[in-house]
Amino acid sequence: MVLERHGGRSRLVALAAAAALVLGPALAGCGDGGDGEAPPATLPTATDRPRDPEAAEAEITKNWTAFFDPKTPTDEKVRLLENGERMRTVLAAFAGDKNAAMTSAKVKGIEFTSPNDADVTYDLLVGGSAALPDSKGTSVLQEDTWKVSVKTLCGLVQLSGASVPGC
Template identity: 65%
Template sequence: MVLRSRRRLRPRRRAAVLAAAATLLLAPALVSCSDDGGSGSGQSGTTAPASASGPADPVAAKAEITRNWTAFFDPKTPLNERIELLENGDKMAPVIGAFAADKTAGLASAKVTGVTFTSPSGAEVTYDLLVGGDTALPDAKGTSVLQNDTWKVSVKTLCGLVQLSGAQVPGC
């Protein structure tokens, strides 16, 4: 019987995640979701590691990506730290702030389940988006970019979560 009640909550939790993403729509007039028309390349300020197919130290890079994604999606992470963990975060501060202030977003977190490098400064990230500890969006796909010597959550990923609500935000 407990399992059945959890299953009934799952659609509600998914709706909660979508509602949290919709909260980001409050700030479209304040900021654009992208620095370059939505490409989210993240190439500004990148460091070119030695390998053409991935970073010079993929083990360390994967650990940093996992750590930074977990912190970015952790509601306990201070706003100024989240800004540092998002590609072009200074431009996205109002959007991040609106998202962080939402009660539903306060229940959301991410668990990185896989990282595949696409270039020395880019990676595809597979993650589970959790709400209240339950998986709301399993095997979600996002990207991470190396910007200013830090692996960050890409603007494309954040904009993808915004678009889950079905709304359009300028620049996303």
């Protein structure tokens, strides 16, 4: 399975460390040009956010927490994932994995990019400890529900080196 144990350490934790080493320098290269001055902040306009951003943030947080909760049944995870029915097989496989049973997420920040899309900063936790701190994902409003995007799930699957249908 995607998250099998090797040498007493979760493969996910090892991959997270590798991802940090690879992505850290790349992200550091996306700075402000080195002049010491931060670029001006751009505030989202009213058209970049849903009508009730506070309610949307609460729903995103609730749904992400439930999606990554190992106790959440597969049928519910399908409902909380963008185009979830197409990913049912992948979600069912994770449901039976002992390492996935130790994985959860904590939403740390939400920034709306449109009334139907949001960038989500979260910690992916394994056994309560941050395995992938400050991870970036997206949430989409689909069928009147804020859902974890397939792009986010597939990004995590790709970190494991696995290839699954739908990603």
